[in-house]
Amino acid sequence: MKSPLPSLRRHRILRRMTSDKTRKRGAPLKNQNAAKDDGYDTVIRIRCHAADKGGWNLKARKTGLDLSEWIRTRLNRAAD
Numbered sequence: 164m165k166s167p168l169p170s171l172r173r174h175r176i177l178r179r180m181t182s183d184k185t186r187k188r189g190a191p192l193k194n195q196n197a198a199k200d201d202g203y204d205t206v207i208r209i210r211c212h213a214a215d216k217g218g219w220n221l222k223a224r225k226t227g228l229d230l231s232e233w234i235r236t237r238l239n240r241a242a243d
Contacts, residue, residue, distance in 0.1 A: 216230075219233065219234065
């Protein structure tokens with residue numbers, strides 16, 4: 164009869180290997196790419212220079228708005 168020791172060792176090694184993989188440090192708990200329910204139904208992506216974006220960020224912060232909200236108000240104002 165075989166000794167159960169080798170299979171017990173193998174079980175402990177496998178358990179250690181799988182438990183290390185499941186415990187990722189600092190990994191996000193939720194899917195960051197999941198659709199967000201913020202009331203909007205589409206996304207617009209634009210290319211711009213970092214300096215432009217920095218300036219827009221400053222202007223948005225001065226008015227107390229998020230960058231996306233500030234851009235929406237400016238675009239709506241320009242469209243009228």
